[in-house]
């Protein structure tokens with residue numbers, strides 16, 4: 463793994479690190495610079511500048527972002543879904559690389575408004591923002607006709623990574639060739655998700671016979687990060703889906719070690 467370039471480091475995270483007005487301040491900071499209009503790359507540079515020189519932002523950042531962009535360039539998804547859009551950093555970075563439709567699912571209406579402002583300012587036309595909890599957004603996309611997802615970026619409520627993936631599996635949206643990219647699997651970490659995508663079909667069938675809760679044993683404050691512990695649907699998923707999964711180590715934009723878990727669906731075990 464290349465070493466972290468300290469000159470690019472975001473400001474420290476601190477105790478309160480989002481939803482204190484900084485997101486709206488960011489939108490003003492960017493949209494007051496007419497020279498950035500119409501350029502996704504320039505808008506991203508502007509967001510990075512804000513997070514370095516003013517206040518920390520919980521963006522995927524340049525280093526982990528590059529890992530996902532490289533996969534987009536290689537796999538060329540026609541439909542990509544993101545869970546957790548925040549201010550639109552990952553939305554702008556990835557939608558600009560996707561030659562197709564990009565759906566950004568964001569629970570907070572306030573944050574969704576900011577995503578829209580920055581996506582529009584960057585001039586991107588292939589983005590649709592879906593406001594509400596991710597499980598409802600995924601169901602809505604399915605009901606509207608999206609039966610298969612080519613690529614999905616998971617970067618929202620940490621315990622919901624597993625339940626949302628299982629929901630997509632149950633709806634048949636995960637198919638041979640689907641790629642999942644999950645952020646923050648080292649910092650703060652997501653042991654249940656890693657266990658799930660790294661399990662064999664046999665292990666997943668076995669696990670279905672045991673009772674587990676996806677909000678248990680989460681590192682740090684991550685299960686309560688967005689105010690309260692969310693009630694998650696109990697979805698069985700499809701244990702017969704075969705995954706190949708690997709961790710790509712990298713850095714948070716603050717320089718803290720993190721990684722992206724890249725998972726590819728190889729197909730379904732028809733022996734079930």
Ligand SMILES: C[S@@+](CC[C@H](N)C(=O)[O-])C[C@H]1O[C@@H](n2cnc3c(N)ncnc32)[C@H](O)[C@@H]1O
Pocket residue numbers: 520521522523545546547548549550551552553567568569570573594595596597617618619622688
């Ligand atoms: C870490 S931030 C996403 C950062 C963004 N992907 C980026 O790199 O620019 C997580 C976002 O997920 C949203 N979120 C949390 N729980 C959610 C849920 N259940 N459904 C949809 N969005 C959720 C939060 O409001 C927050 O904006």
